[in-house]
Amino acid sequence: MISMSGKPLAAIVSAGLSKFGRREGLYGRELFLEAAGEAFDRCPNLDPRRDIKGVFVGHMGESYEHQGHTGPTISDWLGLTPTQGFRFESACASSSAALRCAVMAIASGLLDIVLVGGVEKMTHRTTPEVTEYLAMASDFPFEQWHGLTFPGLFALMATAHMHKYGTTEEQLAMVAVKNHKNASMNPKAQFQKVITLEDALKSRVIAWPLKLFDCSPITDGASCAILVKPELAKKFTDTPIYIIGSGGATDRLGVYARDDITSLLSAKVASQEAYKMAGVEPKDIDVAEVHDCFTIAEVILYEDLGFCPKGYGGKFIEEGQTHIGGKIPVNTSGGLKAKGHPVGATGVAQVYEIYLQLTGQAGPRQVSGAEIALTHNMGGSGASAFVHIYRRGD
Amino acid sequence: MISMSGKPLAAIVSAGLSKFGRREGLYGRELFLEAAGEAFDRCPNLDPRRDIKGVFVGHMGESYEHQGHTGPTISDWLGLTPTQGFRFESACASSSAALRCAVMAIASGLLDIVLVGGVEKMTHRTTPEVTEYLAMASDFPFEQWHGLTFPGLFALMATAHMHKYGTTEEQLAMVAVKNHKNASMNPKAQFQKVITLEDALKSRVIAWPLKLFDCSPITDGASCAILVKPELAKKFTDTPIYIIGSGGATDRLGVYARDDITSLLSAKVASQEAYKMAGVEPKDIDVAEVHDCFTIAEVILYEDLGFCPKGYGGKFIEEGQTHIGGKIPVNTSGGLKAKGHPVGATGVAQVYEIYLQLTGQAGPRQVSGAEIALTHNMGGSGASAFVHIYRRGD
Numbered sequence: 001m002i003s004m005s006g007k008p009l010a011a012i013v014s015a016g017l018s019k020f021g022r023r024e025g026l027y028g029r030e031l032f033l034e035a036a037g038e039a040f041d042r043c044p045n046l047d048p049r050r051d052i053k054g055v056f057v058g059h060m061g062e063s064y065e066h067q068g069h070t071g072p073t074i075s076d077w078l079g080l081t082p083t084q085g086f087r088f089e090s091a092c093a094s095s096s097a098a099l100r101c102a103v104m105a106i107a108s109g110l111l112d113i114v115l116v117g118g119v120e121k122m123t124h125r126t127t128p129e130v131t132e133y134l135a136m137a138s139d140f141p142f143e144q145w146h147g148l149t150f151p152g153l154f155a156l157m158a159t160a161h162m163h164k165y166g167t168t169e170e171q172l173a174m175v176a177v178k179n180h181k182n183a184s185m186n187p188k189a190q191f192q193k194v195i196t197l198e199d200a201l202k203s204r205v206i207a208w209p210l211k212l213f214d215c216s217p218i219t220d221g222a223s224c225a226i227l228v229k230p231e232l233a234k235k236f237t238d239t240p241i242y243i244i245g246s247g248g249a250t251d252r253l254g255v256y257a258r259d260d261i262t263s264l265l266s267a268k269v270a271s272q273e274a275y276k277m278a279g280v281e282p283k284d285i286d287v288a289e290v291h292d293c294f295t296i297a298e299v300i301l302y303e304d305l306g307f308c309p310k311g312y313g314g315k316f317i318e319e320g321q322t323h324i325g326g327k328i329p330v331n332t333s334g335g336l337k338a339k340g341h342p343v344g345a346t347g348v349a350q351v352y353e354i355y356l357q358l359t360g361q362a363g364p365r366q367v368s369g370a371e372i373a374l375t376h377n378m379g380g381s382g383a384s385a386f387v388h389i390y391r392r393g394d
Numbered sequence: 395m396i397s398m399s400g401k402p403l404a405a406i407v408s409a410g411l412s413k414f415g416r417r418e419g420l421y422g423r424e425l426f427l428e429a430a431g432e433a434f435d436r437c438p439n440l441d442p443r444r445d446i447k448g449v450f451v452g453h454m455g456e457s458y459e460h461q462g463h464t465g466p467t468i469s470d471w472l473g474l475t476p477t478q479g480f481r482f483e484s485a486c487a488s489s490s491a492a493l494r495c496a497v498m499a500i501a502s503g504l505l506d507i508v509l510v511g512g513v514e515k516m517t518h519r520t521t522p523e524v525t526e527y528l529a530m531a532s533d534f535p536f537e538q539w540h541g542l543t544f545p546g547l548f549a550l551m552a553t554a555h556m557h558k559y560g561t562t563e564e565q566l567a568m569v570a571v572k573n574h575k576n577a578s579m580n581p582k583a584q585f586q587k588v589i590t591l592e593d594a595l596k597s598r599v600i601a602w603p604l605k606l607f608d609c610s611p612i613t614d615g616a617s618c619a620i621l622v623k624p625e626l627a628k629k630f631t632d633t634p635i636y637i638i639g640s641g642g643a644t645d646r647l648g649v650y651a652r653d654d655i656t657s658l659l660s661a662k663v664a665s666q667e668a669y670k671m672a673g674v675e676p677k678d679i680d681v682a683e684v685h686d687c688f689t690i691a692e693v694i695l696y697e698d699l700g701f702c703p704k705g706y707g708g709k710f711i712e713e714g715q716t717h718i719g720g721k722i723p724v725n726t727s728g729g730l731k732a733k734g735h736p737v738g739a740t741g742v743a744q745v746y747e748i749y750l751q752l753t754g755q756a757g758p759r760q761v762s763g764a765e766i767a768l769t770h771n772m773g774g775s776g777a778s779a780f781v782h783i784y785r786r787g788d
Contacts, residue, residue, distance in 0.1 A: 027535065054642070062483075062530045063457065066538060069485045069531040072644035072660075072777035076651075082663045084642035085778065086491050087483045089456075091463045097480050101495045107502035110640075136456045137463040141421070144460060246504075248448070248478035250466040257470075266466075269476040383466035384479065 006279035008242035010106040011233035011393070014043035014226040015348075015355040020340035021123075021190040023220040028065055028121035029077045031222040032057075035117060035345075036078055039224045045236050046113075046226060048080060053111040055085040056102040058095025058118030059344040061133045065121055074117070089344075091137030091379030092293060092336075094118055095223060096347030096386035103246050103388075106229050113232065117224035118349070120342035130218050134343070137380035139254040151215060151294070153255050153381045155207035158296040161262045162209065164311070167299060169209050171314035173200035175295035176213040176337055178323055183334025185365040190219050190340030214295040219340030223348035225355065233393065239359045245278030245389030247271060253383045262311075264297075266385035267304040267376060274374075275306075278389040282306030285328055285389075286370040287357050289350035291378045292335040298322075302330070305376055305387070324365060332357060332365045347377040347386065358392040400673035402636035404500040405627035405787070408437035409619040409742075409749040414734035415517075415584040417614040422459055422515035423471045425616040426451075429511060429739075430472055433618045439630050440507075440620060442474060447505040449479040450496040452489025452512030453738040455527045459515055468511070483738075485531030485773030486687060486730075488512055489617060490741030490780035497640050497782075500623050507626065511618035512743070514736035524612050528737070531774035533648040545609060545688070547649050547775045549601035552690040555656045556603065558705070561693060563603050565708035567594035569689035570607040570731055572717055577728025579759040584613050584734030608689040613734030617742035619749065627787065633753045639672030639783030641665060647777045656705075658691075660779035661698040661770060668768070669700075672783040676700030679722055679783075680764040681751050683744035685772045686729040692716075696724070699770055699781070718759060726751060726759045741771040741780065752786040 016038030018031045040048060055075045062068035071085025090097040095118025102116040122130055135144045138153065161167045177197055183189035195213060203212035226236070233240035249269035252258050258265070275281060282305060290305065292298035299313035307328050308316040316322065322330035333339045333353035336346060354373040356362040371392045378385040410432030412425045434442060449469045456462035465479025484491040489512025496510040516524055529538045532547065555561045571591055577583035589607060597606035620630070627634035643663035646652050652659070669675060676699060684699065686692035693707035701722050702710040710716065716724035727733045727747035730740060748767040750756040765786045772779040 059483075060462070061456065065534060066530055067534045068454070068483055069647065069774055069777055071484055071491070072773065073533075073647050075644045076647045076777070080644075081646050082643040082659055084494075084664075085484075085644050086495065086642075089453075089462055089481045089483055090465055090479075097465070100478075101480065101498070104495070104502040104504055105498045107504060108498040108500075110498055110501060136460055139467075140459060140461045248480075249476040250469045250474075250479050252475050253463065253467050253470045265476055270478075379466065380463055383463055383470070 006244050008230040008244055009246060010103050010227045010243045011230045011240040012225050012355055013228055013233055013236035013240055014039045015352045016224045017188055017349055017352045018222045019188050020219050020221040020342065028119045029073055031121060031220060032074055032117060032119045033077060035222040035224040039226055043226055043236050048078065051113045052080055052083055052115050054105060054114040055080065055083060056098040056114055056116040057085065058088050058098040058347055060089055060091055060094045060120055063133045064125055090384045092343045093347055093377045093379035093384050093386055094344040096377035099347060099351065099388060100246050100248050100386050102227050103243055106227055113228045115224060116227055116348060117222060118345035118347055119222040120344040121220050122218050122342060123220050142254040142256060150381065151207040151210055154294040154296055155210050156255060157261050158209050161296060161300060164262050167314035169201065170197065171318050172214055172295040172299065173197050174317045175292060175298045176200045179292060179331050179335040179337040182332050182365055183338030186334050186339060189334040189338055190217055191338045210294055216293045216336040216341040219342040221340060221342035221345045223345040223352055225348055225351050240393035241355055241358050242391045242393055243388055244391045245274035247273030247387045249385055251383050255381050264300055264304050264382040266378060266382050267301055270385045270387040271305050274387040274389050280372055280389060284372050285374045286372050287332060287367045288328060288330050288374040289333060289353050290330055290376040292331055292337045293341060301376060324367060329367050332362065332367060350375040350377060354390050358390060400638050402624040402638055403640060404497050404621045404637045405624045406635040406749055407620050407622055407627055407630035408433045409746045411582055411743055411746040412616045413582050414613050414615040414736060422513045423467055425515060425614060426468055426511060426513045427471060429616040429618040433620055437620055437630050442472065445507045446474055446477055446509050448499060448508040449474060449477060450492040450508055450510040451479065452482050452492040452741055454483055454485055454488045454514055457527045458519055484778045486737045487741055487771040487773035487778050487780055488738040490771035493741060493745065493782060494640050494642050494780050496621050497637055500621055507622045509618060510621055510742060511616060512739035512741055513616040514738040515614050516612050516736060517614050536648040536650060544775065545601040545604055548688040548690055549604050550649060551655050552603050555690060555694065558656050561708035563595065564591065565712050566608055566689040566693065567591050568711045569686060569692045570594045573686060573725050573729040573731040576726050576759055577732030580728050580733060583728040583732055584611055585732045604688055610687045610730040610735040613736040615734060615736035615739045617739040617746055619742055619745050634787040635749055635752050636785045636787055637782055638785045639668035641667030641781045643779055645777050649775050658694055658698050658776040660772060660776050661695055664779045664781040665699050665770065668781040668783050674766055674783060678766050679768045680766050681726060681761045682722060682724050682768040683727060683747050684724055684770040686725055686731045687735060695770060718761060723761050726756065726761060744769040744771060748784050752784060
């Protein structure tokens with residue numbers, strides 16, 4: 001691994017996001033057009049057919065729409081044939097895997113302008129179907145086969161964290177309250193409703209201690225960003241965002257096999273790589289989107305990404321440190337929890353929020369003066385994770 | 395796109411392949427260990443845990459084993475946690491998509507040593523199940539929904555090619571005879587049996603004019619190669635193989651949408667890119683592995699890869715030009731047709747054969763003096779394709 005020390009790896013010159021939620025009567029490919037259309041509209045100097053050299057798409061499950069081969073599907077539906085297309089699957093981190101490989105493609109010099117994005121169409125399936133398809137990201141012989149699903153796996157982490165560090169159900173609920181509040185200021189979010197601590201605590205138990213409001217929803221959506229080599233950025237925008245750090249890591253696939261389930265190894269390793277490459281520290285991050293598939297995940301990630309000391313995550317949300325206006329605002333978009341979680345789209349949807357924040361377009365949820373940002377996106381119960389660090393252009 | 399003019403992009407320093415065929419009682423991840431074990435054994439100077447910076451895996455279908463998230467799965471089962479892992483899906487070209495992104499990762503300078511491979515475990519499923527899972531690579535609303543499966547799609551191409559160019563059923567059968575003969579010299583091939591032209595022509599019709607022996611089989615298998623940046627190659631082997639060209643392209647997803655179904659646009663565009671980058675022409679290729687999912691595909695590819703003029707593919711096999719000892723031996727391994735086609739593994743299985751050929755380890759099927767080689771691997775009915783060109787090291 002070479003240290004780049006903050007040298008830009010790639011520039012983001014545009015981004016787009018479909019409305020998240022229940023999107024009836026549309027195929028995933030059509031949702032992708034909605035996201036890409038916004039990205040193209042924001043970037044009038046881009047001629048997609050002439051300029052885009054590759055399409056990097058995160059898409060978790062071919063079962064939802066009986067449709068794989070998503071790279072050429074999206075290239076085709078964007079009118080870009082014969083431009084090469086790739087599908088990446090890393091469970092709920094699929095489009096961050098796409099982003100990381102797109103960054104490497106740009107850094108290699110082989111491709112100078114690429115489209116990266118993600119898509120998932122989920123809500124037309126029944127909840128048992130979605131649960132089954134999502135579970136394919138966990139270990140079949142050691143987890144799925146025995147009936148463990150993701151709420152159960154994260155409940156194991158939650159009880160362990162409560163036991164070891166004294167984290168409380170109220171603290172978990174506070175993550176949900178914050179993220180719903182942020183989503184109420186995001187017109188593209190699935191849920192626009194502010195909730196109270198009592199609403200969250202009184203919601204029905206899914207897998208104790210996780211209740212309905214501790215869990216991210218089932219969502220349809222797509223996300224898109226345009227990446228170019230840094231030298232080309234100003235051709236396309238006056239306000240580029242530079243990717244200055246990128247890290248990827250794995251953990252044991254099965255949660256049973258891990259030494260410590262109060263921590264997410266992949267988040268630690270991937271973020272250390274990204275911080276080192278970017279030449280920044282956790283205290284330098286002005287705004288972050290992190291993978292809050294369940295509230296306990298956000299609490300653990302405060303710790304493993306270095307925003308607070310180990311074991312302090314519950315107190316960190318209780319103190320309001322991750323609210324807008326706090327020490328480090330987290331999930332200003334509403335997060336997976338309230339913006340919604342169309343699994344393949346989520347990674348680049350985080351990028352979209354960072355793009356808005358660092359270009360000052362986040363409206364009522366704007367973090368003032370944000371210059372350095374981070375995204376963390378994980379697959380499954382953390383068997384894969386990708387961390388990227390961004391800097392506002394001059 | 396920058397022209398590299400034959401400059402090595404990456405070096406292959408080792409490769410491994412599982413036995414192909416019906417592998418009962420094993421998970422795909424276990425087949426992968428078999429392939430990786432061979433690659434590690436061939437490369438004693440490699441310390442996998444210390445050296446490998448990323449795992450790039452092609453895997454087409456999560457449905458076969460109810461298991462996605464293949465990047466971390468393989469990293470875990472190779473004992474490489476927390477090394478980053480990626481899954482690529484581009485239908486039957488999945489591991490060539492992995493290879494292309496691995497090449498970009500090496501060329502970017504971000505990763506210096508990576509493992510690339512592919513895996514599919516298929517034979518424990520019923521034929522209708524496999525047919526359904528494979529069909530997810532075709533267009534759901536426009537093809538699958540109407541009952542078109544891959545034998546039908548390639549039969550459409552075959553009848554069009556016969557009509558336009560006079561290609562015959564006998565010529566198609568000659569591809570099968572050649573590839574079975576080659577496979578009889580490959581101990582890892584699924585089929586070890588030489589067949590006659592009569593055997594092929596008398597086999598039962600699957601989708602006219604394609605008969606059983608015109609179709610590749612359902613196979614279990616895994617493939618693996620170790621890629622390093624060119625400067626490191628000699629640390630690991632005296633006989634490196636350099637990747638000097640890499641191309642990727644798409645076609646319209648649905649066959650109905652294409653201008654000409656006697657040609658594969660993605661193969662043409664991807665190979666032109668690879669030839670240009672490598673600074674070689676079709677006449678320079680000494681040995682090639684091309685995607686013979688059906689015999690008609692190999693005939694069309696002779697033309698679209700530039701091995702013979704358009705429309706001449708049928709005569710080209712009839713003249714024996716692609717036999718070992720001919721002008722350009724194609725599918726010396728036995729190809730998908732007879733070596734077998736574990737879809738996610740196929741791309742890097744082609745690389746394995748090229749590795750053997752260019753290092754003089756192909757035994758009775760060795761092409762003498764082979765120096766420059768090509769692989770072509772396509773997804774579905776050609777909606778995606780990747781072409782790589784290789785040069786024997788000095």
